[in-house]
Amino acid sequence: MSDQIFQAMRQSIIDGTPDKATELAREAVAIGLDPLEAVNLGFAAGIKFAGDQFGCGEMFLPDLLASAEAMKAAIKILEPEMLKRGSERETLGKIVLGTARGDIHDIGKNLVATILSASGFQIFDLGTSVTPEQFVAKAREVDADIVGISALLTTTMAGQKAVIDALDRSGLRPRVKAIIGGAAVTSKWAAEIGADGFSRNAIDALELARNLMGKGPASA
Numbered sequence: 001m002s003d004q005i006f007q008a009m010r011q012s013i014i015d016g017t018p019d020k021a022t023e024l025a026r027e028a029v030a031i032g033l034d035p036l037e038a039v040n041l042g043f044a045a046g047i048k049f050a051g052d053q054f055g056c057g058e059m060f061l062p063d064l065l066a067s068a069e070a071m072k073a074a075i076k077i078l079e080p081e082m083l084k085r086g087s088e089r090e091t092l093g094k095i096v097l098g099t100a101r102g103d104i105h106d107i108g109k110n111l112v113a114t115i116l117s118a119s120g121f122q123i124f125d126l127g128t129s130v131t132p133e134q135f136v137a138k139a140r141e142v143d144a145d146i147v148g149i150s151a152l153l154t155t156t157m158a159g160q161k162a163v164i165d166a167l168d169r170s171g172l173r174p175r176v177k178a179i180i181g182g183a184a185v186t187s188k189w190a191a192e193i194g195a196d197g198f199s200r201n202a203i204d205a206l207e208l209a210r211n212l213m214g215k216g217p218a219s220a
């Protein structure tokens with residue numbers, strides 16, 4: 001049963017059908033499926049496949065946009081469910097999040113925001129195409145513990161370094177930690193630009209943030 005629904009979720013994203021994705025997300029909630037499993041095993045598998053097809057020229061931009069819309073529609077339904085599951089937990093720290101300057105990808109960043117928020121972190125989401133100055137100003141304003149910078153394009157990964165450099169210059173680091181993520185980000189890049197950590201997905205981002213706050217692994 002689960003396999004079938006995961007397969008249908010994946011297909012709804014590949015087909016770029018927000019209505020179908022919404023219907024499947026609602027079904028997942030109705031049958032009590034873990035919302036994170038629905039994302040990871042279903043919808044996200046679809047967007048990854050679509051991205052690969054786009055990368056090798058088998059899919060064009062309008063279709064990729066439709067896939068992204070379907071993905072957003074599914075997450076919109078699942079997000080309250082994820083937040084509900086985490087609402088009883090303690091406050092772990094303040095995190096300023098955003099996508100680097102010039103980059104409009106936000107599906108993964110939003111997922112990270114949802115998971116961290118559901119797990120007890122206070123999230124200040126600056127959205128997409130955020131400048132280093134905006135990151136620094138927000139971190140100072142809210143007295144952030146962690147700044148998280150997402151970048152999906154090889155060209156905007158330089159923006160992650162620019163934010164870390166700006167945090168260094170502002171004197172906020174090393175107290176404020178800087179973490180990065182995005183499909184092309186590697187541990188080598190994270191080390192090269194002096195980030196305090198990176199992760200490949202939202203679950204690992206949670207472990208990373210907890211570790212930086214001196215907390216153990218999540219028990220849930």
Ligand code: B12
Nearest residue numbers: 051055103104105106107108148150153154181182201202
């Ligand atoms: C969806 C998508 C789009 C959508 C974005 C919609 C949106 N609102 O986000 C649209 C269609 C608009 C789009 C546009 C473009 N895209 Co695009 N896109 C993708 C795609 C298919 C999926 C990205 C995604 O959402 N993945 C699903 C999420 C869940 O995964 P994720 O983003 O990796 O996030 C996870 C982790 O990385 C991590 N993480 C992410 N951020 C952070 C931050 C922190 C702090 C931490 C700790 C962790 C973390 O946790 C997340 C959750 O698990 C990727 C392909 C891919 N395989 O990544 C291409 C891809 C990124 N796009 C690409 C390109 C080229 C473009 C365009 C330039 C196309 C064009 N010619 O216009 C434009 C860019 C415009 C711009 N200036 O930004 C290329 C990039 C190539 C490169 N290496 O630079 C890719 C790789 C496709 C490809 N194979 O060619 N895109």
